[in-house]
Every structure is written in structure tokens, then in C-alpha cells.
Amino acid sequence: MSNISRDEVAHLAKLARMAVTEEELDVFAGQLDQILDAVAKVGEVAADDIPPTSHAVPLTNVFREDVVRPGLTQQEALAGAPAAEEGRFRVPRILGEEQ
């Protein structure tokens, strides 16, 4: 059913924002192929008339009263930031060189 190429792994890694190495591409291509072959077994019993289950318990929207509750202070929210400036998260430039 599956046949994952090195290029496909590179594409998946890009979608998932992971800068994988050349060696990883080789290893993951083989392993993902093997895993996908094994998990494709689900197709054997997944007939059209069976409804899907996403959660074991029925999910309903849960609302609360719209009242102010204590939250994190600005200082607490920024405490774990890799970089902060003037009370804000500092992020690298958004646009690439070519943009």
C-alpha cells in the first residue's frame, strides 16, 4: 500500500517544520515504509458502514460564566521565553532573504 520515498520524507519533514539531516532521510524512509505497511492492516476491517470514533467519551461544548479569573502576569508569561524585549516575545524576522 505504501512506498515512502526519500523525497516524500523530506516533504513531510518540511510540512512538520523539522530540518532533518541526509542520514535521517535514509533511516526514516525505510522505517516509515515498514510502519505504514504494518498499520495499513486497519483497512482490512474498516468497512463503509462503520462510523468513526474520535473520542471515547461524547464531547460537548463546555461553557463557563464569562467572568474574569486570575491568569498569568505578563512577567510569568514571558518567564520561559527564549528571548523577550520590552515586555514582549522577541521573534526572529518573519520574512526570508528572498522575500
Place this chain on the structure above:
Amino acid sequence: MTDLTRLTAAELAAKIHAREVTSVEVTQAHLDRIAEVDDAVHAFLHVDAEGALEAARSVDGDLAEGRQPASPIAGVPLALKDVLTTKGVPTTCGSKTLENWLPPYDSTVTRRLRKAGVVILGKTNMDEFAMGSSTENSAFGPTRNPWDRDRIPGGSGGGSSASLAAFEAPLAIGTDTGGSIRQPASVTGTVGVKPTYGGVSRYGLVAFSSSLDQAGPCARTVTDAALLHEAIAGHDPLDSTSVNVPVPPVVEAARQGATGDLKGVRVGVVTEFAGEGYQPGVQRSFEAAVAQLRELGAEVVEVSCPHFTYALPAYYLIAPSECSSNLARFDAMRYGLRVADDGDHSAEEVMSLTREAGFGAEVKRRIMLGTYALSSGYYDAYYGSAQKVRTLITRDFTAAFEQVDVLVSPTTPTTAFRIGERVDDPLAMYLADLCTIPSNLAGNAAMSVPSGLSEDDGLPVGLQIMAPALADDRLYRVGAAYEVARGPLLDRVPELKGVSA
């Protein structure tokens, strides 16, 4: 004086509450034990001696002033899996991504433990983001099984299970997405319970697969697990999947079970979980367990759950899919690791380089597998089909529980394997969760209780007990009865004193 680290949580609580010993003495005894043996076991990623002693002093102060203990386990020390947030105390999830993270808030489980007067000794090692069955996927090195330090303590909660078997803590918290509480319990001769999904709040439990993750109690006895279960369970408005029903009477059920009478209890043996791939010693231990349950008065029948063999493939589509989505939060912007922030790289490049540097191989594999299974063109064949299998497994459970009160199986097909043995073979590693996964997919309650030592290698074996959703108390009744009949196991764990890493 009695070695305080050898007592059960119930015994320790009785002594502390009667003021025969102080919580500080009990806590210090466990901290000393950790200092003595954890170089050889590596159950802990972080020991919070100061915080633990402060919590212990507070319990002792309350008792000295004549106040009632905050809970039946007030003053008793506990090891907390490093996937539950602790305010101001490191929470790494076994990942380099969160190596220096100090959470700004407590998880609900943490908060309830503190409120119950439970003393948190520190944070336990785990497979990175709870993905694994051996604790070898921790970025901070593996935990070793106290029964044989060349072997794995199970995973992902191997730090929690090893801390119990090494007498570093009488209680521990685990989380179970595909078996991460029960399989470690099985291979270390300890007790582990995955409560009904929604029974224990997931608020502050760093998410791996949200529809499957469930925190639960780990202990050396069934009664201790029940006491801990009652302390952490119950409705939480901060978790929209938390069920708003009373906590099942698990302590009472353990007490009833300990009388050793299982008359009137109908036990179903899952016929699919036997045969090829099951270690002979595990199989024989399981057969002996079934005979024992019969002797205790239970009525035992065989039950077929034909779709259980599809649980493993379904799980390895659903869990990676949810993980690929959940772990998108580690974007190097608001907290956690950031690399290559040198002015030359864009935000997207920093994100990619950080995730490459911060995640280990198994996490990357699962993120890519999930990304694939959810991508257009493959969604129906993979993720969609896995969700249908989830329905079929739930139907198997429903049909089975019309005939019996609980189901039983081996917890995992083998005893503890050697460190390194399966690390390069993901599919072999995944087989460790073969028997535990159905209960995660269906959301029902399940327990692993020690079932003696395997006759082929002398290592611990676990008996898995499964009960319907919200009937967690049945696990404790059957588990306690079986535990009494089998007798203690952990007094046979090799002595670790004086070992060096």
C-alpha cells in the same frame, strides 16, 4: 528502627498521622535512599529536596496543632512523572526541547496532590513526550530496571515504575496513552492503573495524544494505588473531557477485594491475547493467574474480542496523528528551546532547526507518520480507517462486558527486554503495548497487578485487568484479591545498596 522506605503508603500514613514518625523523617529517608541508589537506577530527572521537606514540615505542623490530616495519604512522599507541570520546578517531558523550562503553573494532578498533603519528591524519567515503551527515548539517558539493571523498566513511565521497585518512593504518578502506566508496572513488579478516560484531569498534562492520554496512580500495593486514585480523580472544569460523575469507590473496593472472596465475579479471558509472540513464562504465569482467580470464587469464561488485534495498527495511526498536531506548539517562540537565532535565520528556519535539534528520533518518526496519515489523499485510508477500528474495538468491549464483569490478559507479551535490544526496530518496540492499547482506544479502565516471576528468566510478570468505563472499582476488587492470594513480590527485588553506576 524500621526502614521507612520499605513500608507501604498506607502504613506510612498511619504512622505519620498517629505521630509515631514525622513526615519530615519519612521524606528524608526517601531522599537518602534516592541519593544512595539513583545513580544506578536513574529514575529521577530532578529531585526537589527543599520543596519536599517544606511540604513535609507543613503536614507535620498541621498534625502537631491537632488538625485532621488533609487526606488519608497526607505526609506520604511521591514521585511525579515529568510530563505533569509543577510551578517553578523543572518539567522536561524527557526532551531537550523543554530542558530548562520552569512551568508558570501546576497541573490539576499536581495541585490535588499538594492539597492532599502528598509530598512531591521530584520528577521521574520518561520516554520523550511519553512516546516509547522502554524509557530509552529520554533525552537524558535511560532508566534501569531495579530487577536487572541491564533491562528496561518499561515506558514511557519507566522512571515512576523504577522509583517504586527501587524503594525510592512508595507512590508515583504515571500517564498512560497506550500502556505507559501498565507496561512499566508489569515489568517492575508494581501496580499501575489507567483510570477511565476523563476520570483524572488532563489540565497541565503535556499533551501527546489528547483523546488517549490519561494520568493515573502507580504504587507497590493495590490499596496504595486506590488511595492515590481517590486523591487525584474527580471532575475538573479546566479539562473539557473531564467526566462530571462521582469517583468510583476504589478504596472500598480494594478493601473488599483484600478479603480474598471473588464469588459472583465473572471474569473473561481474552482469547486473542495468547499464542505466537507471547513468552512461554508469561503465558504460564497468566494461566496460573486465571486458575487462582477461579480458586478465589470467580466464574471464568473465555471471551473473544476479534478486533483487538487491530488495536495496535489503529493506535499507531491515531496517536501519531494527534501528536503531530499537539507538538506543533513547540515552535521556539514562546517557551522552550530556540537555536540559530543569530539574525541570519528567519522565524521559519529557526523553528525547523530548533525542532530538529530538540526532538529525538522517535518523536520525529511519529510527527512525520502523523503528518502523513492526516494529509489529503491518505486521510481516509489511514486516519479515517483507524477511527473506524476504534469503533469496532469499543463494540467488542461492550459485547464482552455484557457477559463478564472484568476482562483479563497478560499486561505485555514479554518480561523486561534488554536495554538497546529494540531501540533500532520501532515495530518490535511497539509490540510491548499490544495488550494495553485497546483500553486506551475505548477509554475504559485497566490495571496491571504483579503476577509473580516468569519461570524462564525470573523477571516480573503482570496481570492486566480491564473494566468498563466508570467501573474502575472492579479493577481494585479483583486486583486486591489476586494480590493477597499471590503474596508479596517486591521483597525479592535484588538489593541495590552500595551499587555504583
